[in-house]
Amino acid sequence: MKIEYPEKKYVRFDAGAPFSFSYPEYAKVIPDSSINAEPWWYNIIFPSFDGTIYLSYKEVNENVNIFIEDSRNLVYKHTIMAESIDESLIYIPEKKIFGIIYDLKGNTASSLQFFLTDSSQHFMRGSLYFNSTPEKDSLAPIVSFIRLDLEEFIHSFQWN
Secondary structure, eight states: OOOOOOOOOEEEEOSSSSEEEEEETTSEEEEOOSTTOOTTOEEEEEGGGTEEEEEEEEEOSSOHHHHHHHHHHHHHGGGGTEEEEEEEEEEEGGGTEEEEEEEEEESOSEEEEEEEEOSSSEEEEEEEEESSOOOHHHHHHHHHHHHHHHHHHHHHOEEO
């Protein structure tokens, strides 16, 4: 199956939230409408790939370590199906952005997860899921393509 990849162009998301970022113009950002959604939760939907990055934001009140540990636990729940889980440090001190990107290899339900924080006020978590059965070989090129969008998201991200 041949996949047509769109050209990488980005637009700015700034909806009065405690954060802003760039996302690809071939994606849509919508508020999370699930029953458990909290303020400032959004979904970045990739219609042509039938995938979504789910974003959840939390205010930090001396509880950042709890959020970090919760994020780690959610990633490592995929250990049963993961061949490996690679961690990449995010360190942008001039923007007060710190975090980790988790690349999950294998037939896992989620292929990419991450968190960003300034350690004192803000915490953002994200996870990529596709609306299909996980097949690492068929999803790998799409995950690699979206991984570049995630890198743009992170480098353009700022706390408001």
